[in-house]
Each structure stands twice: as structure tokens, then as C-alpha cells.
Amino acid sequence: MIEARGITARHGDNVVVRDVSFDVADGESFGIVGESGSGKSTLLRVIAGLHRDWSGELSVAGKKQDRDRPHDFGRVVSMVFQDPYGSLHPRQTVGRALAEPLIVQGIRYDAARIDAALRDVGLDASHRARYPHQLSGGQRQRVAIARALMLEPRLLLLDEPTSALDASVQADILALLRRVRQARGMSFVLVSHSLAIVEALCERAAVMQQGSFVEEVSAGDLRRGNLHNSYARELFAASRGFRRAF
């Protein structure tokens, strides 16, 4: 689904992603873990075509990607953002937000299609006429996920999709994402600072530090803490320590 070779991305003069290469197979879920500022979100935005200042070679769904993406790129790749409060237009109803990708891609739709999309993420038709400020954080993130699924993309990019939500809602959203992926056989690229969330959703993960991948591991090795790189082990120990604190 993704072939990335020597991706380097800059913010002005700062190199935030340094010579990163990785593959994501069709239907695979790939996690990227790292602390704040490690460049993981920028890497995700490079794949999405939202960050323009990058070099290297990138193929998505078998097509080589340039800085400008083709108009129908949104039918292949979609994204769920970190902040459910910032990712929905404050003056658009839920129904309008879900229709927008269809309108933009020139796809005919009716209310039934919007309602079906809402049901898919555990909401119902009564939410269609609501504005984002009338929804809870978890409901907003469900709407954002529904919007990301509207064009039935093959690859979903997830930028810390649960970190702005409280713990019980996090679990619901993770379960929803797992169910969506099973039902549709999509590929995921998940960016998170939490090993637990990556473990829960991904088969394979990379640990990122200061713009580079320092280690790539399977989910099993991640769970067991079978890590070679010292930074990755530190991160693992920190997340276990955090868990014991509960």
C-alpha cells in the first residue's frame, strides 16, 4: 500500500523527518511510536500530501506520489486527526460534513447514504442535523471517522486518534477502528505516543526518535518488550511504568 524510500521532511530550516524508509502491505496496520516532536505526525502529513516540503520517493497504492496529489487521491487515502474539536467545521452540520467528500469528488448521494455512514460508526440519523458543538468529544471523533470512510479509501491515516479523549471513550474508538478495519480490509498507518494503543491496533510498528526510525518490530515483540534499541526499550519501560501506576 505504501512504499517510502528515504523520506526527508523539513519545517523551514529544521529537518524533522530524516531519511525514513518503510513499507506497508495491503491490509496491514502499521504503527509509528515516538514522543512529541519526533516527526511522526509530519511523516503522516507527507503521506497525506498535506506537508509539501519533503524529498525522497513515495508510492501510495502502487502510484508514485508527487508534492501535488491527483484530485481523486481522497478516494484512496483518508485521515483522522488528533483533535476532534478542531477537525470538524464549526458551522457545518454533521450531515454536511459527511457529504462534503462526496460533493467534492462529484459522487451522487442521498440522505440514506449519510445515515448508513453514521450507523457504521455507532451514531444514528438523529445526529445528522447536529452541529459539532452539540456533540461530545467521542461523538465528534466518530463523525470524523465516518467522514474519513465516506469515500471508501483503502488507506486510513490516524494521527493520535484517541489522545484527546478520556480513557473510556478511547477504548470505544479503538474498538470502532478495529471493527472498521476488519469489515473493510483497509490498511492503517497509526501515529501515537502510546505503545498500548499501537499494540492494540497494529501488527507492526516503528519507533521514531528525532526524525528517524530507530527500530521496527512486530506487535508480539512490542508486547513482550523484545526490543534492541536502547531508546525503544526506554519508551517501553516508561509505558509499563505508567501502566503500573494505575
Added chain:
Amino acid sequence: MVAPSRRFPPLATLGAAIVVASALIAFAAPLLAPYAPYAQDLAHRLEPPGGAHWLGTDELGRDILSRLIYGARVTLGIVALVSVVTAPVGLLVGCVAGYFGGWVEAVLMRVTDIFLALPRLILALAFVAALGPGIENAVLAIAIVSWPPYARVARAESLTLRHAEFIDAARLAGASGGRIVLRHIMPLCLPSVIVRMSLDMAGVILIAAGLGFLGLGAQPPTPEWGAMIATGRQYMLDHWWVAAMPGIAIAVLSLAFNLLGDGLRDWLDPKQR
């Protein structure tokens, strides 16, 4: 809708009431005016307020109240035309500059800066002098000098929206730059532009009156308030009402627009929601 449920501020309600009343008066001028605005009666020139002429008569014996009522048409017409022309232009320029950034923003905002660097009345004077006096040209001149503040306001709003995640989501779905500006960014910039507009209307009235006063706006015998003050100036000491009545009308309507704008600003402020 997202309209806040809080009560509209009372002073702004007063302002809105005056504005609406003026609009109604202007609309129904032929029904309300006791005399024809151009009817001269030299036997009763410069009569003081009271009696048959509530607000007195001017130097040609024309009824000042009737002229004020018809003048509301001219003044509000200018305000409406200027708003209809300037607000969309400023909004578009500002939103395009704010969203696209780079050289587009640099060019658009430097042009805006040039217009803002010159005093509005002076610039309007220059344009009217070049275009020739008259109401149409006055409207054009006022419109040319009035759009930059809207562009500034809209750009500032757009800048904060440019990197919003809902804009990223629209871009990723394949929305074009034009669509994002028109459908996603502009609706969010609209409230601040509307507030700015209602605050600006007082200024537009004053510029229109200023141009009329200087003989560059509405031409006699059109009952424009500024032009009425200009002719009344000669009789100011002995016959104060000729200049004072249109002056009061300008002051009251300007104040009403200001109150309305102030109230709208507080009312639409998202932080107070």
C-alpha cells in the same frame, strides 16, 4: 443555528431600531414628507422651526423636514451600495490572501496597505475629483477606499483557519483552493466582517456627507444631508436650523450604526458564547 441565545444588548437594539426606522422612513418618503423636497416658497424662506414647517425652511423656502426624509434615501442608498460593493471584495481579497499565503498574500496585502496608508476622505476626494462630482462617482470613490479594512479583518481570520484540521480534511478529500476559500473559510470570516461593516457605516455616512459638503458628492438640488449643511453654513449664525437639522440627522444615524456595530461585536464574539 449557532446563534447565541443571550439577549441582544439594549443599546444595540436602540441602534438597530433607529437604523430600521430610518430605512422605513426613506422607503415611505413620499407618504411621510409633508411637502415636496424641491418645492420652493420664497415668501416663507428661512422660517424657524414650528408652525407649518416643523423643522423650518431653508434659503429657498423648502421644507427641511421633507428634505431630510428624502435625504435619508440618498444617504442610506449610498451606505447600502457601498456595503454591497466593498464587503464582498474585501472578504474575498482577505480570505484568498490568508488562505493561499506566499506571493499571493504579499501582493494583495501590499495593495491593501497602500490604500490604508492614505486617509480615506482625502483619497475619496482625489477619486471624485478625477471621476467628476456626482452621487454615482461618490459611491464608487467611497467603495474604492472602503474595502481594505475588510480585507485586513478577513485575512487575520483566515490565517488562524489556514492550518485548522477541518481545512486539512477538506484538502485531503480533494476540495479545490477556491472551494475551500468560498465554502469553508468565508462563512467563518463573515461575522467579523459584518461587525466591521456596521461600525464602518457611520464612517461611510460621514464621508458621503463630507463629499456632499465639499460639493463633490450629491449635486443640488438633491436633498443630501452633507450638501444641505454646506448651503446652511452661510446662514449659520442667524438661521441655525438650516445646517443643524441635517447635522443632527447625520449624528443620530452615525451613532445608531456605531451602537449596532458595537452590540453585534459583543453578541457575535465566540469567546462570550
